[in-house]
Amino acid sequence: MSDVWPLRRSPEGTRRDFRRDQELRLRLRGEYGPEWWEVLPAFLLVLVVVAVPLAALGWLWARLGWWAALLGAVALGYAVRAAGRHRRRAVARRRHRAACFTLDQIDAAADERVLRSIVGRLLRRDGWRDVRGVRVTDTGVVHLVGHWPGGRRLGVAVERGVDGAGPEGSRGAAALRSVGSATKPVRTELSPVYLVVSPGHYARSRVLWAARTGVHLVDRALLERWAAGENLAVLLDLDLDGARPEPA
Structure with missing residues (x-):
């Protein structure tokens, strides 16, 4: 079997040592990605933003009926659109201030x-x-x-x-x-x-x-x-x- 699939050791010690060395080199060059605890808050925030509205719509459907869920979905869409417009205006104002001079x-x-x-x-x-x-x-x-x-x-x-x-x-x-x-x-x-x-x-x-x-x-x-x-x-x-x- 060794002739068909020869076993090779990592260039430097064990494979774990080799991976650690490669990770250290990436970190020193600033090319290593974020750790899981760094992206966890953002992931939880996205999960809450998506899950809470869906849960609210499901509760409206189960308790009041489809028409209440439909009204909730319309209200949610309007809120998302208003938030998007507000953000675009804020970005436009920041750009406007950045392009002002004395x-x-x-x-x-x-x-x-x-x-x-x-x-x-x-x-x-x-x-x-x-x-x-x-x-x-x-x-x-x-x-x-x-x-x-x-x-x-x-x-x-x-x-x-x-x-x-x-x-x-x-x-x-x-x-x-x-x-x-x-x-x-x-x-x-x-x-x-x-x-x-x-x-x-x-x-x-x-x-x-x-x-x-x-x-x-x-x-x-x-x-x-x-x-x-x-x-x-x-x-x-x-x-x-x-x-x-x-x-x-």
Whole structure:
């Protein structure tokens, strides 16, 4: 029989020693799974959550009849649905708070790329989809683009502006590049939304230019409110052809 099924010893001592050695190596690498006493509370919780409602429905069926069990099942389903909606709203609120910034954080942005990343997070927080940066000129100028679930397209030019610190630390007019042909308004039913965002202030000539071209300006005051949690569509009174989705 030994020729057919030869007996072999473990590489190191007995098989129990070998298993202990392998388990120790997995633990040292952090690859060993949880122990049974670590998963037992979660297992008991799931068992209670499932068993208690089923037991209650069975008691209603036995004592009052099938109609009482049916009403109980409907009430249970409604409660589960309400709990799920409450959890989704709580998660959305936490994500919304995580995507809020202060002016100090915005001013501390190392360069325009970091500021553009902050603006992109704010847009995604407000419900804009597929927000990404695109190069619009050969000199490396990058704008943000995206779209609204209803079809509206978005174009954003981001500028850090220049510091004109005076005696009270006030900021001067933001030095902004022209939005260019990529942000010329299109006169259609679903015309794109174009923004210029800066943590500075705009000169009067820039405000007049934006009014002529249909571009929305987000200056330091609006940026502070937007970054703190207010919705961009509300701040700029944008008509987005439909209700705003929950923040992502």
